[in-house]
Amino acid sequence: MNSADLGRRVGVPSTALFTDQYELTMVQAALKAGTADRHSVFEAFTRRLPEGRRYGVVAGTGRLLDAVENFHFDDEMLTFLRERNVVDGPTLAWLADFRFSGDIWGYPEGEVYFPGSPILRVEGSFAECVLLETVILSILNHDSAIAAAASRMSVAAGGRGLIEMGARRTHELSAVASARAAYVGGFDTTSDLAAGFRYNIPTVGTSAHAFTLLHDSERDAFRAQVDSLGRGTTLLVDTYDVAEAVRTAVEVAGTELGAVRIDSGDLLLVAHRVRHQLDELGATGTKIVVTSDLDEYAIASLAAAPVNAYGVGTQLVTGSGQPTCSMVYKLVARAVSADPAEPLQPVAKKSLGAKSSMGGRKWAARRLDEYGVAEAEVIGTGPVPDGLAGQQLLAELVRGGEVVAREPLDAARERHIAARQGLPMSAMQLSKGEPVIPTEYV
Template identity: 95%
Template sequence: MNSADLGRRVGVPSTALFTDQYELTMVQAALKAGTAERHSVFEAFTRRLPEGRRYGVVAGIGRVLDAVENFHFDDEILNFLREQDVVDGPTLAWLADYRFSGDIWGYPEGEVYFPGSPILRVEGSFAECVLLETVILSILNHDSAIAAAASRMSAAAGGRGLIEMGARRTHELSAVASARAAYIGGFDTTSDLAAGFRYNIPTVGTSAHAFTLLHDTERDAFRAQVDSLGRGTTLLVDTYDVAEAVRTAVEIAGTELGAVRIDSGDLLLVAHRVRQQLDELGATETKIVVTSDLDEYAIASLAAAPVDAYGVGTQLVTGSGQPTCSMVYKMVARAVSADPAEPLRPVAKKSLSSKSSVGGRKWAARRLDENGVAEAEVIGTGPIPAELAERQLLVELVRGGEVIAREPLDAARERHTAARAGLPMSAMQLSRGEPVIPTEYI
């Protein structure tokens, strides 16, 4: 496996300031109190799925590993913290030597999750673990939301092609992360070259309406594109009159025309008309790509249309209405010293509200029914029942501060396909509903 298989981690700056100030002030107070080095366990989980979602998708684990590895305080950052009087001198000295030295376990990327699933478990001293809270949550909340939307769209597409094209609809860096998460969730390609460069995701793209408008006639535009990109290109046919554009496209490119793209109108009706016209012109192998503010519901509504691929932008990179997973990062256990052999005491927030949590270092397993279909997410803090021993979900990601579980992005993509296939069929329904399997605590 070469480095290109894992993605290019080039020019990655320190991630230490991707955090909230109170992480550092907690460290300062704990250092002064003598409790900063107490052995602690934190877990990232969500108390509920976004409204109407039946399962979640774990995405961003690879980016979390990069963030942990690059979480350090260089001189420039330390000077900033000193100038802003964020923390005192002893804390700055401690931060100067910071490198995460603990252990991290988690659900592998692409796996599905449910309410309460301990998606990530971070273990080490209180100080070194608490500093990672914000950056971990910012990555997991964003990437898992995009991957869940992508998974729903992939299920609705039923095997037809999916193109991620949301770069112009979000922040330039979140666009790259979105393309990565969408690929895990089932998208095939991206229009974003930065995502292609960094994560080796296949990239696609041909032309926009501006290219047609640049030329004196649509015929001139099509001719220029075919001369440059070949007959297998995709021609955008809805700038003016669709029927006339399709006729012109086939005249210029011949029956070898790769595809036509439709970006407006009644996509169901127009796609049927274009398919009929292409077939009558002999271009029976020419594909039809549709775009135009699609989401999983619009994709599902086009199931009966002769569409070969969907291009999705805004709705994908905004999580199709659910831009976060509401994951939290909570201390669940601690010792009275820095000794990892010291017994851990379960701790948890106890509240009359819905924000209470379950204490204790947890394991998780997925129980299957007699047909091999998932029937429950089982979470516990004690001994693992023998029948679940082979169904554990958490894997070791970081040991003693060293990342040990990087993998190609395609592995996460394939894992998600398998995990989704192992859920009850009702998981694929787009109608609002409860999580497709219950969470059981034992």
């Protein structure tokens, strides 16, 4: 394992201002009231999955651990808070010394989740836990949405290659996070070099239509690319006439041409025609890559096409219509003092409608049927039943403020594949439906 496998964390800036102002004003008021140090438990969960989705995917955990580790207030930040009168002097003094010293447990990255799943449990003083709310939700809501979309696209692709190429369709920092989450969800490569650099994700890319238009002829463009990148490159063949471009591509690169890319038109029809033409020209090993505003439904519709890989951009980095998971971060238990040995009292919001929640520090386990397939997400606050002890889902991530669960990104990717395979087969359906297993509270 090398440093790149764990993500390049050198020079990561403080994440302390990736927060909402009311987190700091709550700390100020709690410090004044003498309740800031009360031992508390917060949990991140979602009350429902996005409409029609059958399972969720936990992603962003590795980024979250970096964010917690780098959550501290430097002099410039404290000056900003002082000049804006965001908090008072005693609170500024408290923030100046802040480092998270509590414990965090959570579903491992790549695991699937369901309504009510305690995806993350943060435990410590009220003040230190409440400060992390916004940055935790920012990361989990975004990355899990992208990973869920990627997972659905991975199912639709049926083992064919998937290329993440959405960097031009979102914020530059979001693009890096999206590429990472897509890799967890099943994508193979990314076009984004920052994501490759930071997270060691394989990167790919050759040329756009502009490169063809730059040259005096399509043949000149293909020749320049092959001379530079070799015969195994991917040539873009839909700038002008596809059939003529395919013929020229094979003439220039020979039958060793790596792949051709199609970015427009009726992809199903064109892919069949291109495959037939390549085979007739003797380029039987040349692959076909298709792009052009794909989503999981478009990918599924191309299952019968002779396509080897799909490039996906806009729909992936926007969660394929579901750009957030609607996760919330709620106080579920607290004590009357800072003593961790003090009994915790369950607390919960009791709103009208669908916003009420269940109090108490929770455990979660996935009950399996006789064939080893998941049949229920079981959540409780008391003793774990003997039959579920070996199926518990929460893993220790941070102990006493120290990260204890860093892992290579490939581990999360492999975990997701295994978790998805452990679900009922109906989880793989792209049609809208209810969560594939129920959530039971005990």
